[in-house]
Amino acid sequence: MTPQTILDIQDLTVEFRQGRRTAPFRAVDSVSLTIAAGETVGLVGESGSGKSTIGRAVLGLNPVRSGRIHFEGADITSARPGVRRELSARLQVVFQDPYSSLNPARTIGRTLAEPLLVHRKIGAAETAERVTEMLARVGMPADTANRYPGQFSGGQRQRIAIARALMLSPRLVICDEPVSALDLSIQAQVMNLLADLQSELSLSYLFIAHDLPVVRHLSHRIVVLYRGQVMESGPADDVYADPVHPYTQALLAAVPEPDPRVQRARRADKEAAGATVLSTQPPAATGCAFAHRCPHAIDICHSLRPELLPVPGGEASGGGRTAACHRAADLHPLTVPAHSGITGEEVPCSGNE
Amino acid sequence: MSTAAKRPGLLARVVRRPSGAAAIGWLVLLTAATAGASFTAPRGPLEQDLGHVLAGPSGGHLLGTDNLGRDLLSRLLFGGRSTLLAVAESLLVYLVIGTVLGLASGYLGGWVDWLVTRTADLMFALPGIIIVLVVLSVFPGNLHAAMITFGVLGSPGLIRILRSQTLGIREELYVAAAKVAGLTRSQILRRHVLPRMTSMVIVQAALFSAIVVTIQAGLGFLGLGAQPPDPSWGGLVADASQNIDRDPWMLVPAGIPLVITVIALGLLGDAIRDAAIEGWSVSKMAAPPGRTVPAPRSAEDAVAPVEGSIEPDARALLSVRNLSVEIGGIPVVQGVSFDVMAGETLGVVGESGCGKSVTALGVLGLVPGGGRVAGGQVVFDGVDLAGSPAELARVRGSGIAYVSQEPMVALDPTFPVGRQLAEAVRRHSRADRRTTRAAAHRRVIELLTMVNIPDPEAVAGRYPHQLSGGMAQRVAIALALAGDPKLLIADEPTTALDVTVQAEILTLLRGLQAETGMAVLIVTHDWGVVADLCHRSVVMYAGQVVEQADVESMFTLPLHPYTAGLLAANPHLAGGGEPLPTIPGTVPAPRDWPQGCRFAARCSRVTDACAAAPVALTRPVPDRLTRCVHSQQLLVEGTPR
Ligand SMILES: Nc1ncnc2c1ncn2[C@@H]1O[C@H](COP(=O)(O)OP(=O)(O)OP(=O)(O)O)[C@@H](O)[C@H]1O
Ligand code: SF4
Ligand code: SF4
Ligand SMILES: [Mg+2]
Numbered sequence: 001m002t003p004q005t006i007l008d009i010q011d012l013t014v015e016f017r018q019g020r021r022t023a024p025f026r027a028v029d030s031v032s033l034t035i036a037a038g039e040t041v042g043l044v045g046e047s048g049s050g051k052s053t054i055g056r057a058v059l060g061l062n063p064v065r066s067g068r069i070h071f072e073g074a075d076i077t078s079a080r081p082g083v084r085r086e087l088s089a090r091l092q093v094v095f096q097d098p099y100s101s102l103n104p105a106r107t108i109g110r111t112l113a114e115p116l117l118v119h120r121k122i123g124a125a126e127t128a129e130r131v132t133e134m135l136a137r138v139g140m141p142a143d144t145a146n147r148y149p150g151q152f153s154g155g156q157r158q159r160i161a162i163a164r165a166l167m168l169s170p171r172l173v174i175c176d177e178p179v180s181a182l183d184l185s186i187q188a189q190v191m192n193l194l195a196d197l198q199s200e201l202s203l204s205y206l207f208i209a210h211d212l213p214v215v216r217h218l219s220h221r222i223v224v225l226y227r228g229q230v231m232e233s234g235p236a237d238d239v240y241a242d243p244v245h246p247y248t249q250a251l252l253a254a255v256p257e258p259d260p261r262v263q264r265a266r267r268a269d270k271e272a273a274g275a276t277v278l279s280t281q282p283p284a285a286t287g288c289a290f291a292h293r294c295p296h297a298i299d300i301c302h303s304l305r306p307e308l309l310p311v312p313g314g315e316a317s318g319g320g321r322t323a324a325c326h327r328a329a330d331l332h333p334l335t336v337p338a339h340s341g342i343t344g345e346e347v348p349c350s351g352n353e
Numbered sequence: 354m355s356t357a358a359k360r361p362g363l364l365a366r367v368v369r370r371p372s373g374a375a376a377i378g379w380l381v382l383l384t385a386a387t388a389g390a391s392f393t394a395p396r397g398p399l400e401q402d403l404g405h406v407l408a409g410p411s412g413g414h415l416l417g418t419d420n421l422g423r424d425l426l427s428r429l430l431f432g433g434r435s436t437l438l439a440v441a442e443s444l445l446v447y448l449v450i451g452t453v454l455g456l457a458s459g460y461l462g463g464w465v466d467w468l469v470t471r472t473a474d475l476m477f478a479l480p481g482i483i484i485v486l487v488v489l490s491v492f493p494g495n496l497h498a499a500m501i502t503f504g505v506l507g508s509p510g511l512i513r514i515l516r517s518q519t520l521g522i523r524e525e526l527y528v529a530a531a532k533v534a535g536l537t538r539s540q541i542l543r544r545h546v547l548p549r550m551t552s553m554v555i556v557q558a559a560l561f562s563a564i565v566v567t568i569q570a571g572l573g574f575l576g577l578g579a580q581p582p583d584p585s586w587g588g589l590v591a592d593a594s595q596n597i598d599r600d601p602w603m604l605v606p607a608g609i610p611l612v613i614t615v616i617a618l619g620l621l622g623d624a625i626r627d628a629a630i631e632g633w634s635v636s637k638m639a640a641p642p643g644r645t646v647p648a649p650r651s652a653e654d655a656v657a658p659v660e661g662s663i664e665p666d667a668r669a670l671l672s673v674r675n676l677s678v679e680i681g682g683i684p685v686v687q688g689v690s691f692d693v694m695a696g697e698t699l700g701v702v703g704e705s706g707c708g709k710s711v712t713a714l715g716v717l718g719l720v721p722g723g724g725r726v727a728g729g730q731v732v733f734d735g736v737d738l739a740g741s742p743a744e745l746a747r748v749r750g751s752g753i754a755y756v757s758q759e760p761m762v763a764l765d766p767t768f769p770v771g772r773q774l775a776e777a778v779r780r781h782s783r784a785d786r787r788t789t790r791a792a793a794h795r796r797v798i799e800l801l802t803m804v805n806i807p808d809p810e811a812v813a814g815r816y817p818h819q820l821s822g823g824m825a826q827r828v829a830i831a832l833a834l835a836g837d838p839k840l841l842i843a844d845e846p847t848t849a850l851d852v853t854v855q856a857e858i859l860t861l862l863r864g865l866q867a868e869t870g871m872a873v874l875i876v877t878h879d880w881g882v883v884a885d886l887c888h889r890s891v892v893m894y895a896g897q898v899v900e901q902a903d904v905e906s907m908f909t910l911p912l913h914p915y916t917a918g919l920l921a922a923n924p925h926l927a928g929g930g931e932p933l934p935t936i937p938g939t940v941p942a943p944r945d946w947p948q949g950c951r952f953a954a955r956c957s958r959v960t961d962a963c964a965a966a967p968v969a970l971t972r973p974v975p976d977r978l979t980r981c982v983h984s985q986q987l988l989v990e991g992t993p994r
């Protein structure tokens with residue numbers, strides 16, 4: 001762990017009970033990731049892949065089955081409420097739903113002042129000043145403080161929610177789909193605001209979203225999640241430009257290109273490539289989590305779960321790329337493979353990063 | 354936003370209602386008069402005036418006297434004290450037990466919840482009044498014990514209400530945010546949970562008080578409360594009933610205050626309930642009080658027609674002309690015109706609040722929110738549907754089908770999807786029922802196969818909640834296809850789905866279109882969907898069409914600054930690291946639409962000419978429409994993308 005690591009998640013597993021008889025549902029399955037100071041790590045994956053659950057586990061809102069979470073060097077996996085209260089000054093959150101994340105019956109001013117009341121015993125005048133300052137910073141007029149959430153649009157509410165998260169000058173903000181509920185133009189406004197605040201205040205973000213282009217735009221590194229497991233991770237631009245894992249490839253290929261000509265060409269390519277496996281296939285219990293939808297699946301994929309390993313040749317493109325796929329090497333050699341991949345066998349293990 | 358920032362408090366809002374003011378007035382008067390009975394009462398409660406026995410109202414005795422010549426007004430006021438005390442005692446017990454246990458049970462859950470709900474259920478089953486009578490027989494004449502018992506027995510009602518409320522509020526994101534902000538459990542309960550329930554608690558308290566007043570009077574009537582000669586309201590009624598044949602008047606001062614008090618408490622409860630919601634639930638759409646709805650502009654103002662586009666296009670499958678829709682008397686869509694050719698896909702693009710969905714629903718005559726189609730023509734297959742319910746009913750489902758963003762809305766949760774599909778098939782085929790049963794089933798399987806459902810036989814037997822979002826949307830599309838529609842109106846059909854599933858649904862729609870030749874009108878805010886699926890596209894802003902063009906030209910050279918801005922504000926296009934181009938500000942609400950160009954406040958090219966007058970739709974190049982004063986300039990310069 002390097003000294004400037006802010007958040008370090010190791011082998012995090014989260015399970016939810018689903019009734020007395022059935023086995024618990026594993027929403028997050030030994031996920032590891034780290035976030036450095038000033039860094040944004042993007043967490044992508046489809047609905048139900050466990051993105052929010054990871055964020056909520058870091059915030060102490062979900063129980064942790066196993067694994068460790070370190071924040072600024074301290075173990076916060078099962079921090080007691082008192083410690084959590086201390087933490088809250090440095091670890092904050094912006095939720096997806098701008099409608100339910102603000103108490104409709106309290107004025108914006110009172111909502112924003114709340115974190116201050118917990119942490120600093122400061123006077124009313126000073127509190128009001130800080131509220132105004134924060135509102136200005138997120139581009140809201142000062143009289144916002146006297147209004148109720150019902151009087152604001154989704155984008156404005158999201159700005160307010162960001163202001164609340166920043167009241168105590170945190171180091172890390174968990175952004176759980178902060179722009180997913182917003183219109184395209186408003187989404188751009190909020191994304192720019194998040195980027196500006198990051199450089200001004202040297203924040204770190206765990207940026208959760210289901211939209212790969214959005215995540216790519218804000219993140220330094222991307223972690224791709226499927227059914228609670230990490231499928232691939234690496235520098236944002238590399239993963240976006242040259243995905244290794246078949247799931248990441250499917251995710252990228254699915255995003256329609258906002259250009260009719262390009263999109264038409266892509267469609268033609270896809271049709272030429274032949275049948276894709278539909279998401280309506282039922283998943284298997286063992287092996288690779290993506291095997292039931294993977295067009296490249298081979299026998300071993302259905303029986304043995306692939307490990308998350310450095311991508312062979314990944315060092316050449318800057319390093320730090322990992323993928324959990326039996327066929328990572330032979331399907332997608334990042335450089336000309338020195339040792340030709342042997343289909344159906346595990347990729348050569350190159351140890352830890 | 355110009356609504357007043359300061360809102361009157363709850364009390365002020367309650368008093369503003371006539372019923373609230375009257376109820377509060379009576380209760381305050383009563384409380385003051387009885388609490389200060391020693392000063393307000395003209396005589397002592399036991400003081401006898403044997404010269405006036407059973408007398409009616411007079412100067413000396415405003416409400417008359419009883420059989421011992423005691424002043425009824427004074428007895429009423431002094432007797433009210435025990436009522437007041439009784440209400441206070443049982444209310445306190447009721448509130449303390451009810452709120453503490455209700456909140457604890459809802460918020461903490463687990464064994465606390467289990468224990469509290471079981472105990473509450475048990476107590477609920479007990480006959481309250483009998484328990485009170487038992488208590489009174491153990492502690493004879495001890496009204497305090499009786500009232501406290503009654504408070505305890507009443508509390509399960511409050512516990513239940515608060516528990517279910519708390520359960521809901523506990524899951525709200527702002528509670529999670531407060532946890533993250535470091536608030537303690539009791540702080541969260543005090544600041545976020547309890548305030549949401551104050552009005553609820555007050556309402557319950559008012560209603561409970563009404564019951565206590567009645568019960569206390571009942572006990573007094575039975576002689577179980579204050580012992581004679583001490584006055585009580587129930588005792589007064591008992592006295593009055595004993596003397597009813599000699600002096601019927603006595604029932605009036607004895608009974609009326611009781612009845613009024615009970616009614617006042619009920620009214621107060623209602624007034625608080627209404628006033629509490631009014632406090633913060635200000636919908637953005639609702640016009641602030643006192644503001645008048647803008648007068649509808651004249652037809653030329655609303656839309657300056659481009660030559661040739663006034664008449665519906667006879668070649669088009671759907672030809673919409675000057676469609677205007679009003680909701681709550683406020684126009685939300687104005688003068689919208691477009692055509693959909695047979696087999697064509699038309700996209701309707703714009704930010705939320707621009708009137709896309711209302712336009713789509715307006716075509717079907719299904720305006721949401723109690724609105725109505727205020728004008729225009731909707732010509733489908735040569736027939737004008739606007740203002741013709743019979744034609745609309747004929748066309749809905751069979752001629753035109755509709756798929757919404759939320760597939761579950763289209764599906765009835767209580768029936769297997771196969772049955773719902775079969776019903777739709779039979780409704781549309783209208784053939785003989787007996788022969789179609791098997792045929793309908795065959796058609797259902799065919800439809801499910803068409804939308805790429807694996808194992809259609811099995812899926813037909815499932816209930817909607819057993820399907821994933823993508824499967825449910827496929828079934829919803831199958832349902833829409835049941836009547837072999839010529840036009841499918843799809844309102845954001847993929848917005849709620851994952852990208853991979855969205856891609857599948859888009860492929861499916863394309864395939865279906867190629868197969869059946871149906872036209873599609875798709876509402877979306879995703880340019881990727883437009884690029885993938887549409888031939889032509891309409892851009893809407895603030896209730897108007899601002900641009901219309903074939904998709905390729907629109908993407909290469911948008912002729913309206915709004916289209917250009919929307920296209921540019923796309924993270925798919927920008928490289929990482931650099932700021933995204935944005936459109937500053939937000940879509941104005943319908944009541945804030947300006948006279949001139951509605952986009953002026955957010956436009957980087959705005960000049961004085963833009964705001965001067967309504968901007969007309971023009972045709973700067975063949976087959977393209979735009980609503981911008983400076984479209985020529987855009988045409989020449991192009992928009993850097
Ligand atoms: N409190 C809970 N109890 C039971 N199951 C839960 C709970 N919270 C989440 N889950 C389940 O855990 C899985 C992961 O959920 P999570 O919310 O983390 O997904 P996500 O990736 O954030 O999805 P989305 O994109 O829809 O927000 C889902 O199957 C969800 O149903
Ligand atoms: S391990 Fe096999 S099934 Fe899984 S992604 Fe790789 S090739 Fe596909
Ligand atoms: S008319 Fe003026 S304000 Fe309106 S879009 Fe055109 S340039 Fe902008
Ligand atoms: Mg989520």
